[in-house]
Amino acid sequence: MSQHTDTWKIAGREFRSRLMVGTGKYADFRQMAQAIEASGAEIVTVAVRRVNISDRNKESLLDYIDLKKYTLLPNTAGCYSADDAVRTCRLAREAGLSDFVKLEVLGDEKTLFPDNEELLKAAAILVKEGFTVLPYTSDDPIMCRKLEDLGCAAVMPLGAPIGSGLGIRNPYNIRIIMENVKVPVIVDAGVGTASDAAIAMELGCDGVLMNTAISGARDPIAMAEAMNLAVRAGRLAYLAGRIPRKLYATASSPLEGVIG
Amino acid sequence: MKIIVNGEEQIIPAMSVHEYLHSIECDPMPIAVELNRSILKKSEYRTTFLAEGDQLEIVWFVGGG
Numbered sequence: 001m002s003q004h005t006d007t008w009k010i011a012g013r014e015f016r017s018r019l020m021v022g023t024g025k026y027a028d029f030r031q032m033a034q035a036i037e038a039s040g041a042e043i044v045t046v047a048v049r050r051v052n053i054s055d056r057n058k059e060s061l062l063d064y065i066d067l068k069k070y071t072l073l074p075n076t077a078g079c080y081s082a083d084d085a086v087r088t089c090r091l092a093r094e095a096g097l098s099d100f101v102k103l104e105v106l107g108d109e110k111t112l113f114p115d116n117e118e119l120l121k122a123a124a125i126l127v128k129e130g131f132t133v134l135p136y137t138s139d140d141p142i143m144c145r146k147l148e149d150l151g152c153a154a155v156m157p158l159g160a161p162i163g164s165g166l167g168i169r170n171p172y173n174i175r176i177i178m179e180n181v182k183v184p185v186i187v188d189a190g191v192g193t194a195s196d197a198a199i200a201m202e203l204g205c206d207g208v209l210m211n212t213a214i215s216g217a218r219d220p221i222a223m224a225e226a227m228n229l230a231v232r233a234g235r236l237a238y239l240a241g242r243i244p245r246k247l248y249a250t251a252s253s254p255l256e257g258v259i260g
Numbered sequence: 261m262k263i264i265v266n267g268e269e270q271i272i273p274a275m276s277v278h279e280y281l282h283s284i285e286c287d288p289m290p291i292a293v294e295l296n297r298s299i300l301k302k303s304e305y306r307t308t309f310l311a312e313g314d315q316l317e318i319v320w321f322v323g324g325g
Contacts, residue, residue: 022325047324050266061321090299091319095292211325
């Protein structure tokens with residue numbers, strides 16, 4: 001199946017690429033723009049931060065992202081309460097003029113695991129205010145169902161802690177989450193290399209979101225291309241249907257006509 | 261008068277939010293402004309005047325994941 005026919009939707013908006021990428025931790029904006037291009041992503045995450053009043057770098061991130069081509073997904077990274085996350089989303093909507101938000105409410109600096117209690121609070125408020133909410137959450141099927149029930153447009157369970165590169169630690173939970181919700185399931189965080197992204201897609205996830213795996217690679221632009229291919233390969237493999245795992249061998253060549 | 265901008269105290273003459281943003285060369289940038297914890301729409305910048313003790317948050321997008 002070509003990428004052109006295998007589209008998917010978030011809140012009614014259609015996308016072709018199933019890879020979503022972050023914009024953080026690149027050497028410079030140029031490298032970031034090249035990596036985004038190589039990744040084939042259509043959705044890019046950004047953070048909302050105070051403008052440095054006294055010593056401003058006048059170059060804006062948005063000078064390097066063509067908003068006709070890419071959908072911005074502002075995040076609430078660094079927020080540890082529902083209140084801060086909601087404030088950040090309101091600011092993001094005003095700055096970006098879009099309702100899409102990646103909602104994250106963190107519970108702990110060391111693990112950056114979500115505070116799901118605060119996440120639910122924030123999601124409820126934001127959905128009521130008309131935001132398209134994509135929440136970063138634990139790989140917890142019950143939480144994901146609650147977030148869907150609140151009206152979130154997708155659920156984004158973590159594969160492993162943010163920036164850890166540990167891969168998909170609990171593929172079984174991810175599978176249960178997909179059975180439990182109807183909205184898109186996007187694995188967000190934990191991917192370390194291309195095979196991790198392929199595994200997420202082979203599980204049947206609708207998309208994968210990553211930042212550090214690309215920006216932290218020795219060659220971020222090459223890794224962005226690798227992720228592009230891995231997400232497409234994983235998706236194709238999922239659609240093609242893998243063979244069942246068996247303990248013993250099954251010969252691929254005919255048993256008849258062997259010489260001797 | 262004294263206002264707080266992004267957590268820092270600033271002494272400024274009486275002016276509108278639009279004039280203030282212009283004075284710090286922020287006006288052409290894709291920013292969002294919160295005045296005393298309420299979002300200020302871009303259409304309100306010219307008609308909103310800063311008052312003593314006001315708290316402004318001026319944000320924009322930076323790289324993030």
